[in-house]
Amino acid sequence: MEKTLDNVKSLYMRIRQWFKNMPYETQKKIWGTIFVLPWVVGFLIFFAYPFVLTVYYSFHEIELRGEILTTFVGFDNYINAFTSLVLDGQTFTQVLAESTQNLLINLPVVLIFSLFIAVLLNTAFKARGWVRAIFFIPVIFNAAAIDIAMSGQFAGYMDAQAQAGGFLEALQFQDFLLEMGLGRDLIAFLILSVERIFVIVNISGVQILIFLAALQSIPRHLYEAAEIEGVTKYEAFWKITFPMVSPMFLMVIVYTVVDTFVGSPVSRFITSISDRYAYGMSSALSMIFFLLNFIILLLIYLMIRKAVFSYDD
């Protein structure tokens, strides 16, 4: 017994010695592989295979009769999705276009808004803990279940009672802007933004927290050095804060795009199709949905790639 233990021990020591004698670069490669391995296993089991299966299903008619029966239908599911699929009087194309438009309007607003709020929440003021807690509420609210439960009929009833004047105010605001001589498109954008402030606040919770964490990881000595050099706060923001949080822009954009789509009518469309056990069709819809996400993110990435600061440079 003792002998085997000794053997194991000496084997371990020899492996260790062998490892230590390797060039440092090779050691690092081996460590990297070890660190990433659990994820690769998880990816292959829980992502790659299901994903390939979904792609496969999207070209088939699926029937569930104890086991899964598939009949190859080519691109029929995809073609039908754009031509004949209707839910609640809206075609899939309409829902898709509407959601994309909403996203493209919301995205820049959310981005600027959440960074701005994160900067404000990162400064010192009284009752900061409470204010931060309040801005965390939207993160909790983001859940579909809570959202549905809380925005039921009763909420609608209360709103109708309380906010009969809301629309009127929006109109006056529009007149005011017209008199200021702003362009019609700009006004439309502003009006939309104002009406959306509630929506924006509620979809920016996660983004604000991501930016907040990024802000707090900026080394303070950068600001101290800047202060000694006589830099104003405005300059410090653009020269230090902005570049240091810019890598998170990509993250926030990705999150916003994905999250907006997951919570959009497109998602509900897909769920209701798969509730009808039309798995072939719902797989095809999921693929269209994914490709749209991918294209939008790719375009945005190509646009902002130059502006983002990277530690690799």
Add this chain to the structure above:
Amino acid sequence: MMTDKTETVQNKKAIIKARLDSAKEWSKDPHNRRMAAQEGQHVFLKVLRFVILFGLSFVIIYPILQQISVAFRAPTDINNVSVVWIPETFSLENFRIAFQALDYWNALRNTLFISVVAMVLQVVSTSIVGYAFARFTFPLKNLLFALVLLTIIVPPATLAFPQFLYFRQLGMLGNPSSIFLMSALGMGIKSGIFIFLFRQFFKSIPYELEEAAQVDGAGAFRIFYQVIMPNAKGAIITVALFAFVWQWNDSYFSGLFISGTNVDFPILAHRLTTLVHGLQGTLTSLGIWSLIGQNVTENPLFVSLILNTAGILVMAPLLIMYLFVQRLFVEGIERTGITGQ
């Protein structure tokens, strides 16, 4: 007398003029000018910050206060127009019904258990992978990172059906092990985002820290948990918070893998979703429906009122928890030992 008066007036004028002159003199000094401008800017920013933050806080908190006030309203008072904020008859009736409908204490215990374990597993697995992407080179690194991004972009519900078939084959349905396994392998809810976050934060930690540890003979694992992790507190707290909240709120996967097949394992979010789709059925089977007068249950607003209260009950623990946790978001994480950068 007259001359006296004019003299005093002239005196005063002279004094004012002298003061004005000195003020002009003072303001000619660029240093003073800047100080004054900064002071003004400072006050302006403070007021602006107050208006924006408290205004937006109001926007967020108003509907919630409204709903909390509604939750305390007696079911018989639903349509009472005279009640605006303070209920006419205070009543915990809604809470009592919602407690029972949610199977609250059991569901709370299960949800807490799942969320805590999944959170720990997610933080451990995603931080390790994030570190690998931030600091090591290994074969196919760029391709693998592109695949991480792919896992973020693909809607999770797309893959749920094949995953469900897996767990059915393995006999892991009906208990949380399925969710734990996925979290441990970096495939839990939104794990891709966590990996990305960790990678970004680890990249911002100076290399010098690791080099120093290396010179002292520390191995890669030791460097990771003794040098890197303590320096990534902000990232850890952020990820832990998101992992916990998202697991707590997840009704899709927990419903599909656990509660959907095992009725004895209630989970809050899934329970709430079930209520949304069939409150009356749940209440009838619990024997509550017949206890409340028919004139109340016939009111469509009653269902909404109970759902409202149940929603508050599901999110209340998260809010209370956050009040304690947010103190950990300390101002500026100190990077000790690194100078001269």
